[in-house]
Amino acid sequence: MTQAPETTDPRPARVxxxxxxxxxxxxxxxxxxxxxxxxxxxxxxxxxxxIDGWFAREAQAGRSWTCADRSVGGYPFRLELRCTALRxxxxxxxxxxxxxxxxxxxxxPRHVIVEATGPFHVEQDGKVGDVEWRLLEGSAHLTQGGxxxxxxxxxxxxxxxxxxxxxxxxxxxxxLEVHARPTPGRFDTDGAVDLSARVAKATLPLLDPLLGGxxxxxxxxxxxxxxxxxxxxxPLAEELERWRxxxxxxxxxxxxxxxxxxxxxxxxxxRLDEAHRLAGDLDVRTAGLDAVIAPLITxxxxxxxxxxxxALIGNLVGQFLGGGRRREPAPGPGSEGTLKPLPPxxxxxxxxxxxxxxxxxxxxxxxx
Numbered sequence: 353m354t355q356a357p358e359t360t361d362p363r364p365a366r367v368x369x370x371x372x373x374x375x376x377x378x379x380x381x382x383x384x385x386x387x388x389x390x391x392x393x394x395x396x397x398x399x400x401x402x403i404d405g406w407f408a409r410e411a412q413a414g415r416s417w418t419c420a421d422r423s424v425g426g427y428p429f430r431l432e433l434r435c436t437a438l439r440x441x442x443x444x445x446x447x448x449x450x451x452x453x454x455x456x457x458x459x460x461p462r463h464v465i466v467e468a469t470g471p472f473h474v475e476q477d478g479k480v481g482d483v484e485w486r487l488l489e490g491s492a493h494l495t496q497g498g499x500x501x502x503x504x505x506x507x508x509x510x511x512x513x514x515x516x517x518x519x520x521x522x523x524x525x526x527x528l529e530v531h532a533r534p535t536p537g538r539f540d541t542d543g544a545v546d547l548s549a550r551v552a553k554a555t556l557p558l559l560d561p562l563l564g565g566x567x568x569x570x571x572x573x574x575x576x577x578x579x580x581x582x583x584x585x586x587p588l589a590e591e592l593e594r595w596r597x598x599x600x601x602x603x604x605x606x607x608x609x610x611x612x613x614x615x616x617x618x619x620x621x622x623r624l625d626e627a628h629r630l631a632g633d634l635d636v637r638t639a640g641l642d643a644v645i646a647p648l649i650t651x652x653x654x655x656x657x658x659x660x661x662x663a664l665i666g667n668l669v670g671q672f673l674g675g676g677r678r679r680e681p682a683p684g685p686g687s688e689g690t691l692k693p694l695p696p697x698x699x700x701x702x703x704x705x706x707x708x709x710x711x712x713x714x715x716x717x718x719x720x
Contacts, residue, residue, distance in 0.1 A: 388428060395458060396424050399431055415585055416441040420450070431456050438468075444587050447474035466490040472511075483511030498534065498581075505529045519558070526553030526568070535576055543581030543598075549573040567612035574605040589720035596624040604634070614640035617691055622699070628718040629702045637691040 403424075407417050419435035426432035437450030449472045455465045470484040486508025493500035509525040528551050535544035553568040560566045579600035583591060600623065607618040620634035695707025702716045 392427055392458065395461075396427075396431060399433075399461075400424055403433065410585070413586075414442060419452075426455065429458055431458060431461065442585075442587065445474065445476040447472065449473075462494040464492045464494065466492075479513060479515040481511060481513045483509065485509045498539075499532075501531065501533045503529070503531045521556070521558055524553075524555045525551050527551070538576075539581065543579045545577050545580040547573065547575045547577060563611055564614065565612050569609055569611040572606065572608040575607075576603045576605065577601075578603070592624065592628070592720055596628070600624070601632075612640075614638070615691065616641060620697075624719065625701075627702065628720050629699075629716045630719070631699050631701075634697040634699070636694045636697050638694060639691050 403419075403422075407419075410417055416439075418437075418439040418441075419433070420437040420439070421435065423434045424431065425434070433454040435450055435452045437448055438452045439448045440446060449468055449470065452466065452468045455467075456463060466489070468488045468490075470488070472481075472483040474481045485506050488504075488506045490502070490504045492502045506528040507526070509523075509528055511523055513521045529549070531548045533546050535542070535546050538544040549571070550573075551569075551571040554571060555566070555568050557566070577600070579595055579598040582594070586594075602622045604618055604620050604622065607616075609616040615638065617637040618634055620632055622630055622632035622634075625631040695709075698705045699716060703710050704714050704716065705711070
């Protein structure tokens with residue numbers, strides 16, 4: 353009687369291989385998580401070292417930064433720097449703000465987003481400023497040697513500056529945003545930086561009597577600042593003098609202001625003269641401001657003559673500011689009225705001249 357040969361059952365080996373295949377993806381996932389965690393811890397350590405090094409360099413330059421209760425977190429995909437308060441002190445100024453949070457994605461560490469909660473308190477030269485807001489966010493796209501873009505957005509801004517004459521200055525703004533970027537093709541050669549700013553529903557009660565009413569104002573600014581490269585957190589006077597000596601100037605592409613029925617549009621160039629005063633040439637167009645500008649000139653000129661002479665000067669100034677000139681439509685849909693070009697406005701030698709009229713008793717003081 354012939355017996356059948358013995359055979360080996362292959363099922364146990366297949367079961368073992370199937371179990372390994374089942375748990376292999378989980379093992380690989382755990383390995384990836386462990387490597388990612390180790391990498392994140394290393395990056396966090398490097399970030400902390402960079403922050404410490406920057407604070408130390410600033411301290412050596414006489415600028416003290418303090419991040420209260422500092423912590424670095426954000427695992428697994430972000431790096432978050434948190435300060436319950438951020439303090440800055442220098443020989444001429446000090447301020448506090450907080451809490452502050454700065455966030456960067458691990459895979460995009462040079463794009464930093466900052467959120468700050470008020471209040472902001474600053475003291476300088478006997479003046480004290482306090483500012484609050486509902487929302488403040490900033491962002492910066494940094495490069496190895498500079499930046500690609502910096503932005504700041506603030507909602508519900510209000511503040512006050514005390515220690516100024518004749519009274520404290522209060523101000524508010526419903527919305528504020530500021531953007532800066534290197535001017536394409538000119539940053540490397542001229543150190544030029546483009547600025548764009550928008551302010552909505554701003555109030556400055558101190559100027560309401562001069563400007564004719566309490567209505568909030570909307571402002572828009574587009575400008576290029578030349579020789580802006582190299583700006584640091586040095587004292588303001590030192591920064592301005594470095595900029596002036598380097599031939600710095602501001603090209604106003606557009607400055608628009610609207611307040612009630614009044615509008616103002618300014619283009620031109622500004623700089624600092626050797627006495628540290630504003631100087632430049634401006635092209636100014638207005639609508640609804642004749643009643644503000646003409647009396648200002650008339651008061652200064654006619655006050656020296658009096659009587660019928662003052663009335664005659666007032667009539668001539670009024671015609672000179674608005675009469676006989678081509679009116680141009682105001683920019684933007686829905687705007688009312690027209691913009692009237694004023695005579696050239698010149699800031700020279702600490703004086704302000706509108707056409708041939710140099711306004712007496714109006715002096716431009718040195719900025720520093």
